[in-house]
Amino acid sequence: MSTLDQSFAALADPTRRAIIARLAKGEATVQDLASPFSISQPAISRHLKVLEEAGLIETRIAGTARPRRLKSNAVAALWDWLGQYRALWEAQFQRLDAVLDSLPDEAGQTASDAPEKSTS
Amino acid sequence: MNMTLDPAKLQLALDGETDIIVRRDFTHPPGRVWRALTEPNLIRQWMSSQDDMTRCEVDLRPGGSFHYEWPEFFFSGPILAVDAPHHMVHVEQFSGDASYHVEITTDLAARGTGSRMTMVMRYANAAARAAAIEMGFTDGLDEVFGRLAALTIAGPP
Incomplete structure (x- = not known):
């Protein structure tokens, strides 16, 4: 399984996507991550293990704490995915373009004249 | 005057501490774009999620309101200003969450x-x-990966 496949498989789970979104803001411990998700710490730890094996996050050792953070190349990959999100937004505007193309012309009226229909 | 239109270009920008600005060019004049942005039967055609809208209402006047609903959530709120076909101000709330x-x-x-x-x-x-x-x-991640779900083998439990 390639790293990319593994990343996609890891992110197929909505809780793991939410963890990634949280870590995008900064590193966090298991305790930090468990509280907003109302999931047990062992369950969070299992999700973190999947994300770490997929190469998306890494563990920092800070005394007795083990905060997790995004790996920097994973952040770059996420930016690519955000580019896809932007493309999805653009797709919505392209649907709007298609709706505009489908509207009949209203002869003899320019856009800045009175609107063709009054709702008040 | 030579003005270029670039419909393929969507601009997103953060402005100041509180604003997000979205800018997009269309090849049709404002009157027509205005209709597509404000008439429910047209809004339904382009404002889609993974599901079709179950309710789409617009009372287009200052003091009016709108309600866009999908099976699991809705957006609604008051319309504050209307100056067809050039200017509109409305307030959007998500599923009635005042925050x-x-x-x-x-x-x-x-x-x-x-x-x-x-x-x-x-x-x-x-x-x-x-x-x-x-x-x-x-x-965004949900959407991207939701669409890929059919292709993705479930991860370990």
Whole structure:
């Protein structure tokens, strides 16, 4: 399984996507991550293990704490995915373009004249 | 005057502490874009999620309101200002959650034979904007990976 496949498989789970979104803001411990998700710490730890094996996050050792953070190349990959999100937004505007193309012309009226229909 | 239209270009920008600005050019004039942005039967055709809208109502006047609903959530809020076909201000709330409050100013300007839409989304404060971006981030991942779900073998339990 390639790293990319593994990343996609890891992110197929909505809780793991939410963890990634949280870590995008900064590193966090298991305790930090468990509280907003109302999931047990062992369950969070299992999700973190999947994300770490997929190469998306890494563990920092800070005394007795083990905060997790995004790996920097994973952040770059996420930016690519955000580019896809932007493309999805653009797709919505392209649907709007298609709706505009489908509207009949209203002869003899320019856009800045009175609107063709009054709702008040 | 030579004005170029670039419909393929969507511009996103953060402005100040509270605003997100979206700018997009269309090849059709403001009157036509205005109809597609404000008439429910047209809104239904382009404003889609993974599911079709179950309710779409717009009472287009200052003091009016709108309600867009999908099977699991809705957006609604008051309409504050209407100056067809160039200017509208409305407030958007998500599923009745009063803490999610965005004031959206939409301007349509004629540009050559087409138009340029500028939407300014103003959040209550910097934290609210950050939360919205984070929500968009999560939703974006959900959308991308939701579409890939059929191709993806489930991870370990």
